[in-house]
Amino acid sequence: MQSFVDFIQGFLALGATVILPVAIFLLGLFFGQKPGKAFRSGLTIGVAFVGIFLVIDLLTTNLGPAAQGMVDRLGVELNVIDVGWPATSSIAWASVVAAFIIPLGLVVNVVMLLTKTTRVMNVDIWNYWHYTFMAAVIYAISGSIIQGLIAAVLFQIVCLKIADWTTPMVRDFYEMPGVSVATGSTISYAPFIFLVKGIQRIPGLKNLKADADSIQKRFGVFGDSMVIGLILGAAIGALAGYDFGKIINIGMSMAAVMILMPRMVKILMEGLMPVSESARNWLNKKFGDSDITIGLDAAVLLGHPSVIATALILTPITVLIAVILPGNNVLPFGDLATIPFVIAFIVGAARGNIIHSVIVGTIMIALSLYMATDIAPVFSQMATEASIKLPEGSAMVSSIDQGGNLINWVIWRVFDLFN
Numbered sequence: 001m002q003s004f005v006d007f008i009q010g011f012l013a014l015g016a017t018v019i020l021p022v023a024i025f026l027l028g029l030f031f032g033q034k035p036g037k038a039f040r041s042g043l044t045i046g047v048a049f050v051g052i053f054l055v056i057d058l059l060t061t062n063l064g065p066a067a068q069g070m071v072d073r074l075g076v077e078l079n080v081i082d083v084g085w086p087a088t089s090s091i092a093w094a095s096v097v098a099a100f101i102i103p104l105g106l107v108v109n110v111v112m113l114l115t116k117t118t119r120v121m122n123v124d125i126w127n128y129w130h131y132t133f134m135a136a137v138i139y140a141i142s143g144s145i146i147q148g149l150i151a152a153v154l155f156q157i158v159c160l161k162i163a164d165w166t167t168p169m170v171r172d173f174y175e176m177p178g179v180s181v182a183t184g185s186t187i188s189y190a191p192f193i194f195l196v197k198g199i200q201r202i203p204g205l206k207n208l209k210a211d212a213d214s215i216q217k218r219f220g221v222f223g224d225s226m227v228i229g230l231i232l233g234a235a236i237g238a239l240a241g242y243d244f245g246k247i248i249n250i251g252m253s254m255a256a257v258m259i260l261m262p263r264m265v266k267i268l269m270e271g272l273m274p275v276s277e278s279a280r281n282w283l284n285k286k287f288g289d290s291d292i293t294i295g296l297d298a299a300v301l302l303g304h305p306s307v308i309a310t311a312l313i314l315t316p317i318t319v320l321i322a323v324i325l326p327g328n329n330v331l332p333f334g335d336l337a338t339i340p341f342v343i344a345f346i347v348g349a350a351r352g353n354i355i356h357s358v359i360v361g362t363i364m365i366a367l368s369l370y371m372a373t374d375i376a377p378v379f380s381q382m383a384t385e386a387s388i389k390l391p392e393g394s395a396m397v398s399s400i401d402q403g404g405n406l407i408n409w410v411i412w413r414v415f416d417l418f419n
Contacts, residue, residue, distance in 0.1 A: 021046035044271025069240030084334020094386035095136035122295030130184025178276035183298035229258030265303030368404030
């Protein structure tokens with residue numbers, strides 16, 4: 001068993017930039033593409049994800065220290081540290097249930113496709129770690145592998161059903177036909193789409209045009225997405241107490257994120273569309289059904305300028321509400337760079353309206369901090385068992401990504417009633 005676990009962990013250690021191209025290549029062959037064309041599609045998608053993750057790394061390396069600077073200036077001490085998704089995924093794959101998740105997840109997806117209970121063919125195997133974390137949480141409180149696997153399947157089913165529900169948004173707003181997103185850190189905030197719809201009915205707010213195009217028309221060059229990135233980045237640097245040089249540096253970095261991310265997503269779509277078209281043609285010939293979509297990492301949604309702009313505005317807001325929120329013990333840090341993933345569906349539902357997205361995002365993050373605080377004892381127990389060293393000065397650890405994940409939290413609480 002341990003050798004199988006080691007194999008799975010080694011495979012996943014290759015990361016999305018290797019796993020996804022291989023999956024796309026195999027899918028292309030399965031759907032009748034010539035090997036050369038399938039290989040090029042997989043390679044193009046791999047290159048695009050390398051670029052996307054480089055841009056995300058640029059975002060992470062700048063926002064993390066800036067957030068710490070803001071916290072230091074406020075002089076607050078919160079005893080639960082947000083360790084971020086990399087540590088969280090390590091905790092997940094260290095669990096004894098981890099080896100079962102990928103084969104089980106593939107079987108569940110195939111069964112749901114055959115029974116037409118989903119239209120999503122999820123090739124985003126890397127992000128199965130979200131299902132693994134769900135299983136690991138339930139195993140930690142119950143000691144039962146069976147309960148852990150049931151919880152993982154429930155989580156996966158919810159992910160796929162929400163991916164089905166949000167496919168029209170991904171197609172129409174993000175202009176990605178044939179693509180769905182079933183990433184656990186994104187789909188769990190989809191219920192807040194209803195809150196967006198409520199805000200859009202409020203007099204005054206509902207007529208407020210604050211999407212990227214409207215802002216550019218109103219403010220000219222200052223409404224350009226690259227300039228917005230520069231301004232928001234510089235504002236974050238100023239709030240962190242940086243000197244002038246560092247303020248300009250973080251501003252330039254955020255301007256680069258705003259302009260480079262859409263370019264990377266465009267390259268990704270160049271590689272995906274031939275496979276997506278082949279899949280639709282094959283399914284139409286075999287079953288008269290061309291509605292199947294390809295499930296990809298939520299990173300593909302980060303190319304829209306309103307997503308990054310909303311996330312940059314929410315970064316200092318997240319730190320502020322963590323400080324003033326009664327009962328919150330979580331210090332945001334590691335997952336600040338995942339805020340674009342958290343709010344991607346909200347921005348889509350708001351049709352890119354940054355003000356609406358920030359309002360709903362603030363409410364979401366406040367609730368996420370409470371959930372992350374609530375699950376911190378279990379999270380910390382899992383970290384200790386996985387030999388993850390707790391950050392210096394922290395009593396416990398948690399994360400916004402999974403500790404503050406709504407669907408994860410609900411499933412955990414339901415299982416906790418019976419254990």
